[in-house]
Amino acid sequence: MLKPLKISIIGAGNIGSAFVSGLIQSGQIAPEHLLVTRRNTEKLSILSELGVRVSTNNADAVRFAEIIILAVKPFQAEDILKEITPDILDTHSIVSMVTGLKIKRIKEITSSNCSIFRAMPNTAMATGESMTCLSAAADCLPASTALIREIFSYVGETEMIDEGLQEASTILGASGIAFALRYIRAATQGGIEIGFSAKTAQRIVAQTVKGAVSLLDKRGEHPEGEIDLVTTPKGVTITGLNEMEHQGFSSALIRGLTASYRKIEDIK
Numbered sequence: 001m002l003k004p005l006k007i008s009i010i011g012a013g014n015i016g017s018a019f020v021s022g023l024i025q026s027g028q029i030a031p032e033h034l035l036v037t038r039r040n041t042e043k044l045s046i047l048s049e050l051g052v053r054v055s056t057n058n059a060d061a062v063r064f065a066e067i068i069i070l071a072v073k074p075f076q077a078e079d080i081l082k083e084i085t086p087d088i089l090d091t092h093s094i095v096s097m098v099t100g101l102k103i104k105r106i107k108e109i110t111s112s113n114c115s116i117f118r119a120m121p122n123t124a125m126a127t128g129e130s131m132t133c134l135s136a137a138a139d140c141l142p143a144s145t146a147l148i149r150e151i152f153s154y155v156g157e158t159e160m161i162d163e164g165l166q167e168a169s170t171i172l173g174a175s176g177i178a179f180a181l182r183y184i185r186a187a188t189q190g191g192i193e194i195g196f197s198a199k200t201a202q203r204i205v206a207q208t209v210k211g212a213v214s215l216l217d218k219r220g221e222h223p224e225g226e227i228d229l230v231t232t233p234k235g236v237t238i239t240g241l242n243e244m245e246h247q248g249f250s251s252a253l254i255r256g257l258t259a260s261y262r263k264i265e266d267i268k
């Protein structure tokens with residue numbers, strides 16, 4: 001059933017547009033109940049054709065909806081919060097997707113009793129497969145938190161986390177899309193070297209990754225348990241796997257993740 005809720009997305013760039021596309025595809029929110037803003041609205045013609053309201057006016061966006069999603073770059077966020085503060089009511093929920101912007105700072109700027117959340121989704125919202133980590137301000141009512149979680153469940157899986165883990169979730173979940181895609185590209189390149197066309201190699205790798213995820217999801221096993229099942233003694237799989245480890249496969253991933261995390265902590 002379509003929800004009568006209205007949602008405004010301030011800053012419909014990569015992540016804001018991915019959210020809107022995913023919401024429309026979910027069929028849970030009518031396009032005309034969504035409003036998106038950015039300064040250059042020509043780039044939103046596709047959303048506009050789908051029936052989404054498009055505006056350059058952030059104050060109008062706040063007056064239009066009960067739920068306000070902030071999806072601008074970190075250096076733009078504080079000025080926009082100051083701009084919309086006069087129109088924020090206690091009944092609003094503000095959900096910030098802005099990396100590094102703390103709930104405490106949003107409260108300081110807006111001096112509001114509205115419900116404030118942080119969300120760290122990834123671009124797979126566009127296909128309904130995001131992993132979104134959510135944190136709620138201490139004074140958010142359980143019903144408001146449940147509603148925000150439900151909305152993000154329309155575009156993928158959700159997890160409630162302590163706000164102190166938001167930067168870690170940015171690396172593991174949001175940057176994680178790039179890490180996973182690089183694995184898929186590298187395996188595809190290997191597949192081309194051993195005989196497949198790029199297109200076929202990518203199809204085989206992508207579906208194999210999907211299959212690996214489904215084994216974890218549906219059987220609830222540890223990854224190493226599933227690996228043991230496919231590594232015959234003296235066999236080809238264990239030979240390749242051990243060579244990858246000799247070359248630092250797991251170590252490279254862990255070091256990459258922790259390097260990204262150090263970088264995000266430096267930026268803070």
Ligand SMILES: NC(=O)c1ccc[n+]([C@@H]2O[C@H](COP(=O)([O-])OP(=O)(O)OC[C@H]3O[C@@H](n4cnc5c(N)ncnc54)[C@H](OP(=O)(O)O)[C@@H]3O)[C@@H](O)[C@H]2O)c1
Nearest residue numbers: 011012013014015038039040071072073074097098099174
């Ligand atoms: N990309 C990801 O995978 C990802 C994942 C999770 C979270 N995030 C976070 O999401 C935020 C947005 O990232 P992004 O990659 O989507 O950036 P982006 O593509 O640059 O989107 C930001 C959008 O904000 C708009 N904007 C700038 N000033 C504005 C204003 N005064 N009023 C209304 N809109 C304005 C920009 O459009 P105009 O220039 O036309 O105004 C732009 O489309 C960042 O804080 C990022 O950390 C990103």
